[in-house]
Amino acid sequence: MSESLLSIKNLSVEFKTELGKVNALNEVSFDVPRNSITAVVGESGSGKSVTSNAILRLLPDTAQISGEIILNPQGEDPLNITSLDERDPRMQNLRGGLVSMVFQEPMTALSPVHRIGDQVAEAVLCHRDVSPEVAMAEAATMLEQVGLTEVDKKIRMYPFEFSGGMRQRVVIAMALICHPQLLICDEPTTALDVTIQAEILVLIKSLQRKLNNSVLFITHDLGVVAQIADRVVVMYDGQVMESGSVRQVLKNPQHPYTRHLLASIPGAVTDSGSQLHAANWSDGAPIGAGTFLADAEEGRQVREFSQ
Amino acid sequence: MSEILTVTDLCKSFSDQPVVNSVSFGVRESTTLGIVGESGSGKTTLVRSILRAIDPDSGTVRYNSRKGWQDLHSLSPKELLPLRREIQMIFQDPFASLNPRMTVQAILEEPLIIHGIGDKESRKQRVAAMLEKVQLEPSSASRFPHAFSGGQRQRIGIARALILEPRLVICDESVSALDVSVQAQILDLLASLQSELGLTYLFVAHDLRVVREFCDEVLVMYAGNVVEQGPVEEVFNNPQHDYTRLLLSAIPSPDPDEKLEPLARDGLQLEKV
């Protein structure tokens, strides 16, 4: 099989809000190859989460979607996610089965009133017909794989007894327990300390190597991209600016926006040797380019700039 | 250069849990002192008790005001008021730190009104001048905070802090919530204001890359204690404490060839003091 695990073609998403239409994604196309980590990087509001939510069909009803998201699972027929019916049995198989997701906030992803072990085992029981004992044993193995020690004791503990890093490990275990072919991580480390972030990054990477699945990793930090990903997609204002292998994009950025992002990393030494003094093409950004009033003007600037 | 602030043996506990444990340090005028440490290590508690937004349990905070050294914690609210002009703060969350029901003009004017500075006309001019300094359009004054992006809001926060012409500015994670490109612009702005106005910054951050870039000295906190302190280059190039080493090893480099190899926590001596 040569084709990519996931290919997104001309995906556009528009939200209807009381303030008018918000064009969140504009003709986004990229592929997620098998057995690799693909990072999506871009600043706040660039449409990273909308993209990942579209893959799992988690967008609200106010969203108008066009384009194709094609999943080519190993050993199964290809699936066009955008045209799938909500009641289609393949939908259940898609969410949590073929594709699963790790969210930003490790606190809200876990139920505070259930034991860790039960929560992870529950994820097994939802998708496979096994006995609770088997599910629990699998849960314990998975928790060990994500680097928890003394698992026997920990499966009987509650989330509040865990630190943020441990909780995020549990969430990752829950996401991986059904052996998804695609794992989507939406800024899984943003809420964590740098030291814990580093541990989680190393963990996600080593698990991907071990389990041979694909990971779509969403972040706004190019440092994280460089450390975790094989391929990278740079997004801005709902559009893909540049994509390619990490080495290619980060070492030899083609698009001015990517260069701008790289130059913005604190301490980054750019070609001109200047630090901090990031290319300031977005200085004097239009007033109102806030998260909810984001408008197209800045995007236009980039496009003009890129011509 | 002379010191502008000295903190000695500052302690603060919340329900018998020490959060800031006998912290001492000094800041020299017109320099930037970075404070780093993991979440919950007491950075916010430390800087807020300097400002007396939190009352510490013990310790002294002495500030070298325009009228000489003063012990901030022994002053009455009335005596403190003139010093509020000299010490200001820039907050982390550009959404939460601006009153959503006040226009930018009202937000920026308020410090001037409280301190009885100028009349209506001159205040207006000062606000306009300040907006220009933080690179916002003059027409911004009549708008409400919701009309601005995160970076622009943070500029308004900076303008509010600087309009009283303070000497010491405390930045508690003031750029952490911003996108890298906006962050770079704001750091740029802070740096140029420092050289223009001779400001002293106390800069709390969790991103070591920012600290390395922006600060002259750094103070590493771990579990309420200062575990290491000194000039940035010295600390970063030759870390003495295990926690500092751990922090440094955890920075993800944007160069794919520099592999991320964080030190294992278990092998380090990090037990709480």
Added chain:
Amino acid sequence: MSELRELSPGRLAWLRFRRHRLAMIAAGVLVVLYLLAMFCEFMSPYTPQQRNARAINAPPMDIRFFDAEGQFHLRPFVYDLELTINPDTWMREYEENTSIAYPIRFFARGEPYEFWGLFEADRHLFSVDPDGSGYIHWFGTDSLGRDMYSRVLYGARVSLSIGVVGVGLTLFLGVLLGGFAGYLGGMFDSAVQRMTEVLQSIPTLPLWMALSAALPAAWSPITTYFGVTIILSLFGWTTLARQVRGRFLAMREEDFVIAARLIGANDTRVIFRHMLPSFTSHIITTATLAVPAMILGETALSFLGIGLRAPVVSWGVLLQQAQNYQVIVMTPWLLLPGAFIVITVIAFNLLGDGLRDAADPYSSLREQ
């Protein structure tokens, strides 16, 4: 989209509220109800005590445009009612007498009244035959021949205003006590907290009854009215006080409040410039949702005969007439005040919902 940037928070809230279709309708209904209540002397054809001996327990009369011959009349009219005694049951029954029609006249002279106690007038929005031989009771009449429509409107004035006045008092007590509790903390806070707990744990109905029983029977209707309002508010403020206290405590830690303190603002300024404006919208919402409770409280008291008493007319007093089974079977139109209560309560709740959504225009915008 771009003009949105110029909007004030108030305009934004209004934009959000306007989208709430049900809340808009509810607001319209309430405006109509309150207008009817405010100008009830003018809006109603009769005064509440005026009796019509020719229509005792009369059913609602139909307002017609077509007469018995099927002819259209531009001016609506009602037919005269003819009383018959059913020979089997010996019940009074009314039948339309199609030979006598009373055309409805607008802005006609009728029973003189004193408008708001300010001036004498005798114009009514509508009535029939100024000479007094005809009558119109489109909500029917009660056992004394009094016009139910007029009584419902006069009752609305009392019931609806008790809601507002009561909530006003509740607000005053709640904001004052809750605000001080949240601000001062310590002893005062504990005292207020314990007091609310005690008040909230007492079953309200018996307590109301006890307090109402203590209202001297000799009091004039207006004094009783205020007495009842005060009783209702004395128990209503606890919920509000808790909310205000909670918000006060939370808001004290908000960044923009700390920021105000750090630029040197004193307590009064912090509270009145920064904290109060930020939660007035919430207070308004809570107050809106509290009005129906007040109205229902008054109704309950009056229904039990321990709140307002005749000759005062309130919805509760009116419903008192409908207490027995016979009434419900024979003269169901006496339950009409109940329908008004239901409509009012639902309208207030819908309005409160809409206000709650609009109260914080930022929260939901930020979520997007």
